[in-house]
Amino acid sequence: MTARPESPYPMLPVPEALEVVLAQAHPLPAQTVPLAQALGHILAADVVAREPLPPFPASVKDGYAVVAADGPGDYPVVGEVTAGRVADFRLSPGTVAYITTGAPLPPGADAVVMVEETERLPTDDGTPRVRIHARVKPGDDVRPVGVDVAAGQQVLAAGEYIGPAEVGLLATAGVTQVPVYPRPRVAVLSTGDELVEPDQPLGPGQIRDSNRAMLLAAVAANGGIPVDLGIAGDSQEALEAGVQRGLAEADILLSSGGVSMGELDLIKPLLEHAGTVHFGRIHMKPGKPLTFATAQVAGRKKLIFGLPGNPVSSLVTFYLMAVPAMRQMAGWPNPHLPRVQAHLAQPLPLDAHRPEYHRATLRWEPSLNQGRGGFLATSTGSQASSRLLSMRTANALLELPQRAGRLEAGDVVTALLIGPLG
Ligand SMILES: Nc1nc2c(c(=O)[nH]1)N[C@H]1C(S)=C(S)[C@@H](COP(=O)(O)OP(=O)(O)OC[C@H]3O[C@@H](n4cnc5c(N)ncnc54)[C@H](O)[C@@H]3O)O[C@H]1N2
Numbered sequence: 001m002t003a004r005p006e007s008p009y010p011m012l013p014v015p016e017a018l019e020v021v022l023a024q025a026h027p028l029p030a031q032t033v034p035l036a037q038a039l040g041h042i043l044a045a046d047v048v049a050r051e052p053l054p055p056f057p058a059s060v061k062d063g064y065a066v067v068a069a070d071g072p073g074d075y076p077v078v079g080e081v082t083a084g085r086v087a088d089f090r091l092s093p094g095t096v097a098y099i100t101t102g103a104p105l106p107p108g109a110d111a112v113v114m115v116e117e118t119e120r121l122p123t124d125d126g127t128p129r130v131r132i133h134a135r136v137k138p139g140d141d142v143r144p145v146g147v148d149v150a151a152g153q154q155v156l157a158a159g160e161y162i163g164p165a166e167v168g169l170l171a172t173a174g175v176t177q178v179p180v181y182p183r184p185r186v187a188v189l190s191t192g193d194e195l196v197e198p199d200q201p202l203g204p205g206q207i208r209d210s211n212r213a214m215l216l217a218a219v220a221a222n223g224g225i226p227v228d229l230g231i232a233g234d235s236q237e238a239l240e241a242g243v244q245r246g247l248a249e250a251d252i253l254l255s256s257g258g259v260s261m262g263e264l265d266l267i268k269p270l271l272e273h274a275g276t277v278h279f280g281r282i283h284m285k286p287g288k289p290l291t292f293a294t295a296q297v298a299g300r301k302k303l304i305f306g307l308p309g310n311p312v313s314s315l316v317t318f319y320l321m322a323v324p325a326m327r328q329m330a331g332w333p334n335p336h337l338p339r340v341q342a343h344l345a346q347p348l349p350l351d352a353h354r355p356e357y358h359r360a361t362l363r364w365e366p367s368l369n370q371g372r373g374g375f376l377a378t379s380t381g382s383q384a385s386s387r388l389l390s391m392r393t394a395n396a397l398l399e400l401p402q403r404a405g406r407l408e409a410g411d412v413v414t415a416l417l418i419g420p421l422g
């Protein structure tokens, strides 16, 4: 009797595999990008404001600049200051000046009365007059110099994510060349003789290549720069050429297909040859044959994920392993997918042999937790690795334990977020 074929690769638990991946993923060398391209990057240096904001005492309201000690009464309006101008006069006690929101307070004034607390009076000599109804204190409705941002204050720290507010703070500080960690370039190669381009009719035995379009989109959606390597057939030469091109052009290479036990599953041996294979199987479903390798190319370490060919397996393992690696290379201090608790909307069968990452759609349900609210997880249905419809509308992967039996509706599980909670 001959020995049964068996994979030589130990099956790593997912948390251990993720540690192995993250130990290899290092932030890319920092660069400078124009402010208009900074969104979505991680800042690589602290940002300090040189000037205070506001740089002058500024009115908070549309109304009248006054000397607070004057109190309510009728006053001549001796001038006006609108935002962007400065007063060419000094306000004396017993007079007021018209002012708009954001305009510099004229010298001599120490407070603002909003227009709703005043009344225009008829004029006899051409000088406008106003009745002030409100009593104000010095400083009322005035933003002192530096109240929003002090000169020398640190407004952003290295390691922070640049969202819209941070773009605004960079603009406030006058930083138009922004030090950031670049987005990783991620190349995507589909493998398999059965694959044709999505615009092709299907011949016998053929299917359309869905993984490449999907993974290129997933790379872009997760902050990477996608690089399309096309389809490589199941030959050593074609695969080798695809892998070499990916390693030359990108920081991370994603291949899909050809990593399990078939005679044409050539990716593992090819990666053993091209670099170091760190693991060749993980203890989970779907995506058991995920293979992770690194290669040194022109002095730079490249990461390679041999994703399983089944469309669901490739996308799930992309989220679990490649997204954290991409984030770490892009400078994220915490590269992990966010995790929340969710209540099951229906019973779910468990797998006795592997922990499962069950695709589900999470939404906020106000009636959960005795009316305090919580996330309700609705399964996407049959979880076959080939059924991409099981990823449709999924914004979470439920972390189901390896065990016989099932979970019941209402049971609480942890969920990794892979999409917006819309
Ligand atoms: N004897 C064993 N067979 C298999 C095992 C095993 O342990 N022993 N593992 C199974 C598991 S789990 C998975 S997952 C798959 C992964 O297989 P491969 O990575 O080798 O992928 P392929 O065999 O090339 O393809 C699998 C499946 O996916 C389709 N595919 C591949 N690429 C694409 C693409 N770009 N777009 C759409 N569909 C694609 C392909 O046609 C196959 O149907 O292996 C099991 N087998």
Ligand code: MOO
Pocket: 284, 285, 286, 287, 288, 289, 308, 310, 313, 385, 386
């Ligand atoms: O792990 Mo495979 O992904 O079950 O189909």
